[in-house]
Amino acid sequence: MGGNMRERIRAAGHDVVGYDPRPEISDAASLAELVEKLAAPRVVWVMVPSGVTEDIIEQLGGLLSAGDIVIDGGNSKFSDDGPRAEKLGALGIGYMDVGVSGGVWGISNGYALMVGGDKKHVDHCMPIFEALKPEGEFGFAHAGPVGAGHYSKMVHNGIEYGLMHAYAEGYELLKASELVHNVPEVFKSWREGSVVKSWLLDLLDRALDEDPELANIKGYAEDTGEGRWTVEEGIRLAVPMNVIAASLFARFTSRQDDSPAIKAVAALRNQFGGHAVKR
Incomplete structure (x- = not known):
């Protein structure tokens, strides 16, 4: 799903660097290399199975800089979002949770997005959300503060x-x-x-x-x-x-x-x- 989202964002004219443990579909050899390839301020969208989300976000906290933003688009439990935002916020790193629906069809149909986070972070990332959502007025909601996106999903x-x-x-x-x-x-x-x-x-x-x-x-x-x-x-x-x-x-x-x-x-x-x- 993350790979399809990468292609849909690219099709909208954005530069995207993706990392996956499978080298045949990855644009970087590691998370560290992914961060190096992105120009600051960086936006890193995490789209991984829930069992490894915490570890990935922990690693990103040590690699990113103040002013960067982490987005978790997986099916995490909403109660995990507040502690993540607090930990990253202490480093000056923003955090948003985004509920994503669309499955394997999203690459062509677009994805329904339910976003939780500060308005300033949402506004900064709107070009990404516009690229991912379906055409038209529906398919996107800033549901509320951190946690609201995963709660809605x-x-x-x-x-x-x-x-x-x-x-x-x-x-x-x-x-x-x-x-x-x-x-x-x-x-x-x-x-x-x-x-x-x-x-x-x-x-x-x-x-x-x-x-x-x-x-x-x-x-x-x-x-x-x-x-x-x-x-x-x-x-x-x-x-x-x-x-x-x-x-x-x-x-x-x-x-x-x-x-x-x-x-x-x-x-x-x-x-x-x-x-x-x-x-």
Whole structure:
């Protein structure tokens, strides 16, 4: 995703130096060389898996100078942003958190950007944001101070969990019906003129075109943290999260080949009602 973002920014006429451990796609041999190749004041956008973000930002703190800016565009937890901004700020280095949505399609469609940080840093980096966002008036928000960008992306991904699972339940019900004989065509019919049309629906239609029975996909869905954090915030703020919480727990169910909870339900039904237990 970071590589695609580099190309989209370059296409807008900006000079970009990228570093990646894979030399075939990297413009520098190390983070230190990346910093050397950038003219001050530098803007360094970190787009890495959450497990290594802290280490990368720590390294950058020792390489950058006062007046430079670090942007974390990964799916970090919003509560990590304040301490990072404070630590870098003590060195005179600015920090922004940017929630980024767009996936592999962003290079051509643009990316939705949710920014957290000081206005002076946002204003300085607007040419980058303009290059990355979709054309038109939508796709960018200065959501608030440091932490607001990742908080907004967390909620975005929680909503995504719920939307995805609603489509998935509809798919399963259509598949189970004895009346509907062409499930992929039904989904295709919803892509225009329907109130449930969306990009996610387009992607599901694409998946069904490639594999109408989804026979080559295992029924296992990972959660990367944002759904959990959204539910945790709902608990903290006493905001009901019925749909998002249910979609998160459904992902947990997908990891069980033979659900212990459903085994217990089957055993109870057998005990009080004599219902047969299937093996």
